[in-house]
Each structure stands twice: as C-alpha cells, then as structure tokens.
Amino acid sequence: MAKVPVxxxxxxxxxxxxxxxxxxxxxxxxxxxxxxxxxxxxxQGTCGACSVIIxxxxxxxxxxxxxxxxxxxxxxxxxxxxxxVLHPLQRAxxxxxxxxxxxxxxxMIMAAKVLLDHTxxxxxxxxxxxxxxxxxxxxxxxxxxxxxxxxxxSNSQNAA
Amino acid sequence: MELRKNYFADVRKDDLHExxxxxxxxxxxxxxxxxxxxxxxxxxxxxxxxxxxRSPHHHARIRSIDASEAERHPGVxxxxxxxxxxxxxxxxxxxxxxxxxxxxxxxxxxxxxKGEAVVAVLAETERAAQEAVAKVKVDYEVLPAxxxxxxxxxxxxxxxxxxxxxxxYLYDSGECRKVRFGDVEAGFAGAxxxxxxxxxxxxxxxAPTETTGCLVVPEGNDRFTCxxxxxxxxxxxxxxxxxxxxxxxxxxxxxxxxxxxFGGKVDVIVEPIAILGxxxxxxxxxxxxxxxxxxxxxxxxxxxxxVIKDGVMKDGRIVARKxxxxxxxxxxxxxxxxxxxxxxxxxxGPYTIPNVWIDTYCVYTNRTPSSAMRGFGVTIGDFALEVQxxxxxxLIGMDPLEFRFINAYRDGDMKAHRQPTEGAAxxxxxxxxxxxxxxxxxxxxxxxxxxxxxx
Amino acid sequence: xxxxxxxxxxxxxANAALKAAGTRYLGGGTLVIRAANEGDxxxxxxxxxxxxxxxxxxxxxxxxxxxxxxxxxxxxxxADLGALAKAARAVGGPAVRNMATIGGNLFAPAPYGDxxxxxxxxxxxxxxxxxxxxxxxxxxxxYGSAIVTSVSFALPKADSFRFLKVSRVKPKxxxxxSIASVLELAPDGTVSSARIAxxxxxxxxxxxxxxxxxxxxxxxxxxxxxxxxxxVNDGTSPATDPIASAWYRNExxxxxxxxxxxx
Numbered sequence: 001m002a003k004v005p006v007x008x009x010x011x012x013x014x015x016x017x018x019x020x021x022x023x024x025x026x027x028x029x030x031x032x033x034x035x036x037x038x039x040x041x042x043x044q045g046t047c048g049a050c051s052v053i054i055x056x057x058x059x060x061x062x063x064x065x066x067x068x069x070x071x072x073x074x075x076x077x078x079x080x081x082x083x084x085v086l087h088p089l090q091r092a093x094x095x096x097x098x099x100x101x102x103x104x105x106x107x108m109i110m111a112a113k114v115l116l117d118h119t120x121x122x123x124x125x126x127x128x129x130x131x132x133x134x135x136x137x138x139x140x141x142x143x144x145x146x147x148x149x150x151x152x153x154s155n156s157q158n159a160a
Numbered sequence: 161m162e163l164r165k166n167y168f169a170d171v172r173k174d175d176l177h178e179x180x181x182x183x184x185x186x187x188x189x190x191x192x193x194x195x196x197x198x199x200x201x202x203x204x205x206x207x208x209x210x211x212x213x214r215s216p217h218h219h220a221r222i223r224s225i226d227a228s229e230a231e232r233h234p235g236v237x238x239x240x241x242x243x244x245x246x247x248x249x250x251x252x253x254x255x256x257x258x259x260x261x262x263x264x265x266x267x268x269x270x271x272x273x274k275g276e277a278v279v280a281v282l283a284e285t286e287r288a289a290q291e292a293v294a295k296v297k298v299d300y301e302v303l304p305a306x307x308x309x310x311x312x313x314x315x316x317x318x319x320x321x322x323x324x325x326x327x328x329y330l331y332d333s334g335e336c337r338k339v340r341f342g343d344v345e346a347g348f349a350g351a352x353x354x355x356x357x358x359x360x361x362x363x364x365x366x367a368p369t370e371t372t373g374c375l376v377v378p379e380g381n382d383r384f385t386c387x388x389x390x391x392x393x394x395x396x397x398x399x400x401x402x403x404x405x406x407x408x409x410x411x412x413x414x415x416x417x418x419x420x421x422f423g424g425k426v427d428v429i430v431e432p433i434a435i436l437g438x439x440x441x442x443x444x445x446x447x448x449x450x451x452x453x454x455x456x457x458x459x460x461x462x463x464x465x466x467v468i469k470d471g472v473m474k475d476g477r478i479v480a481r482k483x484x485x486x487x488x489x490x491x492x493x494x495x496x497x498x499x500x501x502x503x504x505x506x507x508x509g510p511y512t513i514p515n516v517w518i519d520t521y522c523v524y525t526n527r528t529p530s531s532a533m534r535g536f537g538v539t540i541g542d543f544a545l546e547v548q549x550x551x552x553x554x555l556i557g558m559d560p561l562e563f564r565f566i567n568a569y570r571d572g573d574m575k576a577h578r579q580p581t582e583g584a585a586x587x588x589x590x591x592x593x594x595x596x597x598x599x600x601x602x603x604x605x606x607x608x609x610x611x612x613x614x615x
Numbered sequence: 616x617x618x619x620x621x622x623x624x625x626x627x628x629a630n631a632a633l634k635a636a637g638t639r640y641l642g643g644g645t646l647v648i649r650a651a652n653e654g655d656x657x658x659x660x661x662x663x664x665x666x667x668x669x670x671x672x673x674x675x676x677x678x679x680x681x682x683x684x685x686x687x688x689x690x691x692x693x694a695d696l697g698a699l700a701k702a703a704r705a706v707g708g709p710a711v712r713n714m715a716t717i718g719g720n721l722f723a724p725a726p727y728g729d730x731x732x733x734x735x736x737x738x739x740x741x742x743x744x745x746x747x748x749x750x751x752x753x754x755x756x757x758y759g760s761a762i763v764t765s766v767s768f769a770l771p772k773a774d775s776f777r778f779l780k781v782s783r784v785k786p787k788x789x790x791x792x793s794i795a796s797v798l799e800l801a802p803d804g805t806v807s808s809a810r811i812a813x814x815x816x817x818x819x820x821x822x823x824x825x826x827x828x829x830x831x832x833x834x835x836x837x838x839x840x841x842x843x844x845x846x847v848n849d850g851t852s853p854a855t856d857p858i859a860s861a862w863y864r865n866e867x868x869x870x871x872x873x874x875x876x877x878x
Contacts, residue, residue: 002617002619004620020617021617021618021619021620022617022618022619022620022651022660022661024648024652030201030203031203034203035194036194036197036198036200036201037193037194037195038194039198039369039370039419040200041369041370041371041419041451042451043450043451043649043652043653044451044649044652044653045645045649045707045710045711045714046451047369047451048708048710049369049370051710057688057713058709058710058713059710059713059714060645060710060711060714062648062652063643063644063645063648063649063652063714064644064648064714065620065641065644065648065661067620068620068663076194077192077193077194078193078194078195080193081193086192086193089192090192090193091192093188093191093192094184094188094189094192095184097185097188099185099187099188099191099192101368101369101370101418101419101420101421102187102188102190102191102196102417102419103198103368103369103370103419103420104369105191105192105194106194109192111708111709111710114709125786128786129709129786130709132708132709132786132787133707133708133709133710133711134708135369136369137366137367137368137369137420137422138420211654285617286654287617287618290654290656291656293654294656450652450653450654451653452653
C-alpha cells in the first residue's frame with residue numbers, strides 16, 4: 001500500500017503524516033492525528049457532522065482526500081477555544097441549550113463559524129441557510145439558530 | 161408563555177431549588193469543544209474491521225455458503241458463519257422474561273428478511289472487508305414472502321418464522337393481548353351513533369446521526385472491553401454472555417454516550433458478533449453500521465394498523481370502545497411483543513368508558529424486524545385515538561375539546577384494566593390548554609376537577 | 616486493494632490513466648468518494664487533473680466558458696453569472712457547494728444533478744479532450760465519456776432564465792424535481808422561443824419539447840400556458856425513490872411548471 005505524505009496546519013499548528021493514498025481527511029484527522037472533533041455520521045456528504053474549515057471555506061472532511069490538503073490551513077471545533085476560553089459560538093451553544101446528544105455539534109459550530117466570519121450580523125434566514133447542510137436528528141434546530149444569532153450579537157457588542 | 165400555577169396548589173411545593181431553574185447541561189462543555197468521547201473516538205493499533213454479508217432476499221433457504229475466496233482475499237483475517245457462534249440465539253429481553261428465542265446472530269439455514277446477517281468478515285481495512293464481502297457466495301432457494309399483516313394472518317400465508325409456528329406471537333392470553341371490560345356489544349346496541357375507522361402507519365427509522373456500532377479490545381485473560389453506543393448496556397452484557405457462553409465477569413462494557421438513539425440502539429445486535437470476532441482473532445475489532453445499514457438494517461418503529469369502533473351518545477358520552485391493534489414485528493420478535501402488549505395497556509386512552517374490548521396482535525412478516533422507538537406501542541395508538549376523538553366530536557356536532565372534558569378520566573374512575581384512576585390531571589391540563597391556546601370551553605368544564613367526578 | 620489517487624498536470628495524461636479498469640475521475644469528491652465510502656468495490660482508484668484551465672471562468676461577447684472543476688459556490692458568487700446563482704445555490708448545503716463541481720454535476724444521477732438541468736435549458740456545449748458535444752447528446756452517453764474539461768453557453772438575456780427546485784425539506788433537501796427554462800418573448804409579450812428542462816423526470820435531465828412547442832405564440836397567462844402544462848408530462852419516466860414516487864412526480868410537475876411560468 002502506497003503511503004503518501006500530507007502536511008498542513010491544523011488549528012494553527014504544523015502537522016505532517018504519512019497516510020495510505022485514498023485516505024479521507026476525516027480518517028486522517030481522527031485516526032492519525034487524533035483530532036476526533038469531526039464526526040463520521042454518514043460518509044456521504046449528507047449530515048455535515050464531519051465539517052471542517054479549509055482555507056476559510058466550509059468543507060466535508062469525509063469526502064475530501066487527505067493528500068489533496070497539502071499546504072492548507074484547517075480549523076476544527078477542537079481548536080476554537082483559546083487558553084481554555086470558549087469561542088463566542090461555543091459559549092452561546094452551551095448557554096442556549098443548543099446541544100442534545102452532541103454528535104452534530106462540532107459540525108454545526110464549524111458551519112456557524114464560517115457564516116459569522118463572512119457575515120458578522122446574519123439574518124435568521126442566513127443562519128438557517130448556513131446550517132442547511134448539517135443535520136441534528138435530536139431536532140434541536142431552534143436553539144441552535146438562536147445560539148448562532150446570540151453569538152453574532154455578542155461579537156458585534158465586543159467589536160463596538 | 162406564562163402558565164397558571166393554582167392547580168393542585170395543596171399538593172405541590174413551590175420552594176424547589178432545582179426544578180424550574182435553568183441549569184447548564186453537565187455534558188455540554190464536552191459537546192461544544194469536541195471533547196466528548198463517543199465510542200468511535202478511539203483508535204487501537206491492529207484494529208480489524210467487521211463487515212456483514214447480508215441477505216439480498218426477503219425469504220430464502222440457504223443451500224450453501226462458500227467463503228473460501230473471501231478467506232483468501234488479501235487483508236482478510238477471519239470469516240464467521242453460524243457454526244462459529246457458540247449459542248447462536250438472541251434473547252434480547254430475557255432479563256425481564258419477555259420475548260422468545262426466535263432470532264439468530266448469523267443466519268442458520270434460512271433468511272427471513274432482506275438484509276439479515278449471514279456471514280461476518282473481519283479484515284485489516286474497511287476496504288478489504290468490503291471487497292471480501294462481495295466474494296462470499298451464498299446459494300439461496302428463494303421462498304414466497306409476505307409483507308402485509310392481514311395477508312400474513314390469513315390461512316395459507318407463507319410461514320415467516322418456524323419458531324412460532326404461525327405468523328403471530330402467542331401470548332399467555334392466546335393469539336393476542338386482550339382487555340375485556342363491561343359488555344361492549346350491549347354498549348354499541350344502546351349508542352346513538354357507532355363509528356368504526358381504521359388507522360395505519362408505516363415503519364419509521366430513528367436515523368441517529370451517529371450510526372450503531374462498537375469497538376472491542378481483548379484485554380488478555382480472556383477479558384474484553386466493549387466501547388459501544390448501546391442504549392441497553394446490561395441487556396447487551398447479559399445477552400453477549402449467553403451468546404458467547406462466557407461469564408459476564410469477562411465482559412467490560414463502556415458506554416453511556418450516544419449520538420442519538422431514540423430507541424434505535426436498544427437492540428443487542430453489533431456487540432456479540434464483534435466480541436466473538438475479537439475473541440477468535442485476538443485483535444481489536446470495530447463493527448460500525450454504514451449510513452445505508454443504519455437506514456435499512458437497524459430496526460425501525462413498527463408499522464401498525466389500528467381499528468377503532470366507538471359507540472357514542474348525542475350528549476357526548478362514549479359508551480363503548482372496541483380496539484383491534486396490529487403491530488408489524490417484521491421477521492423476528494425483538495421488542496415487538498412487548499410493544500403490542502403496551503398498546504393493549506394504553507387503550508382506550510385517558511377516557512372513562514364503561515364498555516371496552518381490546519385485542520392487540522404482534523404479527524410476523526418478511527420485513528425488517530421492528531423494535532423500540534420513543535413510546536413504541538403507544539405513540540401511533542395515540543394518533544389514532546385522538547383523530548378518532550375529533551371524528552366523534554364532529555359526528556355529534558360537539559366542540560372537540562368539550563367532548564374530551566366529558567370523557568376525561570378522573571380520580572376514582574375504574575379503568576378498563578380494573579385499576580382505579582389516581583393522580584389524573586387531564587382535566588386541569590385541558591383547562592390550561594384551553595386558556596393558553598385561546599380555545600374557550602363552557603364554564604362548567606372550567607369548573608371541573610380531576611378530584612371528584614361530576615363536579 | 617487500496618484506493619490510491621493519481622494526480623496529473625494535464626487532462627490528457629489523466630484521460631490515459633482513466634483507461635485502467637476501476638479508476639474514476641475525482642472532481643469535488645461528492646460522488647466518487649461517497650461511492651467508495653459506501654463500499655462500492657467497482658471503484659478501485661481515483662484520477663484527477665490539476666490543469667489550470669479546469670478552474671477558470673471566461674466571459675466574453677455574451678458567451679461563457681466554465682472550467683469543469685469550478686465549484687457551485689464559485690458560480691453562485693461570480694459577478695457575471697448572477698442569473699445562474701439560484702441554480703448553483705440549489706445544490707447541496709454550503710459545504711457541498713464548496714466542493715461540488717460543474718463537471719461533476721453532469722454525472723450526478725437523479726434525484727441529484729440540479730445544475731445540469733439548468734445547463735440543459737441553456738443548451739450548453741460540453742467540452743472534453745475528444746471535442747465538444749451538445750449537452751443533450753452528452754447526457755445520453757455520459758458515463759463513457761472522456762474527462763469533461765468545460766461547459767459553454769450563451770449568457771441568457773436578462774430575466775429569460777428561470778429555475779425552480781422542488782424539495783420537501785426546508786430550506787432545502789433532495790429534489791422531488793427541478794425545472795429550468797429559457798424563454799424569449801416577442802414585443803407583444805407572446806413566447807417566441809422556449810427551452811424547458813426537467814430534472815428527476817427521467818434517468819437524466821430531459822427537455823420538455825411538447826411543452827416548449829405548446830408555449831410558442833402564447834402569452835404567459837393562466838390560459839396561455841394551459842396547453843403547455845397539459846403536455847409537460849409527455850415522455851417523462853421518473854423514478855420512484857425515497858424522495859417521491861413516479862406517480863407523485865408526474866402529478867405535481869404541471870403544477871410547478873405553472874408556478875415557474877407565471878411566477
């Protein structure tokens with residue numbers, strides 16, 4: 001089996017691994033690097049639980065081959081809090097009861113982060129659209145939407 | 161929405177410190193940081209991947225199985241068939257003495273639903289296991305199948321499961337669970353109107369975001385640690401111990417973190433075969449359903465058919481109710497005999513009716529075995545009952561909420577199962593619903609109480 | 616066998632590598648990686664090309680050429696392709712749109728492939744190393760083709776392009792069906808030319824030619840479109856799948872075409 005080198009930054013730190021050619025980024029992150037915050041829910045691109053941010057864009061790690069990620073910058077939910085201080089989205093999800101089983105949560109936070117990075121003050125419709133590729137089967141969408149709107153408000157207050 | 165608090169004021173305490181107070185969920189910090197450890201968030205060196213060869217037929221006799229090519233496939237470590245399973249029978253609810261031993265871990269001689277597990281392949285990689293699965297040759301003699309409960313109950317229908325000898329579960333009460341209270345035929349004879357309606361539902365898949373699965377690690381000394389997302393840790397431990405003929409003290413189950421269950425992870429399906437694989441290979445084993453398996457293989461909520469016949473008076477009193485319920489267990493029992501029994505316990509609903517007749521059947525068909533899901537045995541029944549209540553109210557020209565006040569059970573009423581009602585709060589619940597939903601009812605209903613009948 | 620990826624600088628070399636049995640071209644990954652993940656053992660390797668022309672969009676003289684690797688989100692954000700943004704945004708969620716390519720969408724089987732429906736209404740030309748083909752002909756033989764390099768079409772005149780995706784899940788789910796149309800109107804407001812493409816109504820996007828003919832000379836009013844609605848089911852053969860039955864798709868198609876034409 002041919003091993004191929006993969007090198008990228010993950011949450012700001014340099015990572016270099018040899019993976020089997022054809023390995024998905026999801027497997028590389030979880031099984032080789034040990035970041036299990038992206039989850040494998042469907043491996044079909046349907047549930048969004050494996051969502052990560054690659055060079056500022058939301059991507060599905062289950063449908064991305066690791067070896068196509070050389071030189072990129074990857075962000076995962078595991079890398080959002082700094083020095084133990086939660087990211088505003090994490091705090092909002094925590095305080096707004098926007099988690100139930102927790103399996104979709106890291107992917108939801110990734111999708112919400114990309115939205116707020118580009119659109120700091122989104123409308124409710126924009127939040128719904130941004131989360132439309134992420135499934136929460138515990139049917140907790142409303143608190144999740146409210147959490148994203150709350151995080152947006154707290155961001156803009158901090159900026160003001 | 162502010163709800164009134166004067167109901168049951170004399171029996172309720174309002175000085176509680178926790179109830180009614182918002183408290184952060186204890187597991188949420190782990191969820192939002194991605195630190196919560198789900199069963200698959202672990203990786204063990206040398207872990208094997210288990211993939212299942214599944215029946216492509218709804219009902220077939222297995223003439224032969226040839227796994228020789230799969231065994232030689234690169235990366236394959238072990239192939240398991242029925243003869244490798246020490247006690248090849250699921251006994252899911254044996255801990256509570258419910259449910260027959262009517263299902264195998266790996267099919268032995270016959271398959272009874274499309275997707276039934278026949279051969280397990282253990283390989284170094286997921287891909288090698290998938291390739292080897294495609295190389296297992298099973299010679300099937302396809303048999304006639306039955307998919308409809310009423311067809312299955314007819315004489316001459318294909319026999320789904322030989323264990324039962326007929327296509328229904330035999331309760332100690334006979335072919336169905338029965339409730340008999342008063343004289344239902346006399347009730348119909350004296351009623352102003354009689355309305356019979358039937359209600360049906362299709363199977364419903366729980367579709368948890370995290371699929372069913374487990375990781376098993378041999379710990380030496382013939383002990384095994386099983387990381388699992390089961391919702392039924394001790395049913396699973398107990399069953400695995402019986403299936404593998406191994407003391408429970410050799411099994412260490414780690415779980416409790418479930419990425420969505422809803423009853424779909426109550427069946428004991430993946431753990432026994434994965435532990436057997438780990439025992440026979442001496443290697444860690446993972447067996448995780450693909451999304452397709454989760455949707456097609458894991459048991460859904462049962463399809464149900466419910467026939468309700470009611471006798472009602474012009475003044476709104478229901479005087480007789482006859483319910484015949486059918487629960488589609490699919491090919492094997494799992495939790496369905498229990499679900500159908502719950503249905504019998506749940507009818508005639510939260511209403512006081514003097515004449516009641518209930519029959520609930522658990523029926524076998526060549527469909528995916530159904531099992532637990534959020535109030536199974538009751539939820540579809542409530543849909544049917546409440547739609548029926550609306551139809552009855554319309555039939556006699558009465559407001560549907562007032563109609564329910566007239567029939568609501570209250571403390572002291574004798575229920576059809578001969579348990580006196582106590583702690584009923586339906587009247588008060590409907591009074592507050594009437595207020596909150598701005599659906600006014602006559603003052604006499606607002607003056608009612610659950611405590612005393614006829615207030 | 617491991618699912619190795621081979622990357623080539625040129626489409627020509629990638630085409631040569633694709634001759635090996637079991638190899639599949641990797642665009643955005645939303646089709647072929649999904650198939651491999653689901654255990655499709657007919658896939659034994661991936662081939663891709665990083666040729667720069669695959670990722671460019673050229674707009675000149677009312678014509679557009681879009682490289683096959685251009686993603687749905689790039690199309691939806693492109694200043695000159697505003698008319699197509701709605702169709703591009705109809706594909707998947709945000710993450711899928713950041714990955715799914717215009718070339719790949721031509722190969723997405725029903726009930727997927729909404730953007731290919733738009734391209735069919737636009738009468739696009741599909742380019743490969745073997746030459747160019749009208750999209751209708753390309754779709755009929757799509758699975759045997761060489762690597763798609765580009766899709767070209769004339770930019771539709773203002774407001775002449777319409778697109779509708781019908782899904783049971785809000786804000787979006789998989790298609791019950793999709794409809795795209797390019798309508799040109801005469802000065803008196805009657806339809807002078809019409810192209811209507813349907814998704815999920817056959818094994819590939821199809822033109823509703825009877826409905827197109829029935830629209831010519833008609834005004835876009837309830838009465839004017841009646842004969843087109845009556846004809847739109849001509850030649851359809853939709854699948855029954857978990858999203859909808861064939862019966863349902865045929866029943867609701869005229870309703871949704873009516874909404875598209877009158878909307």
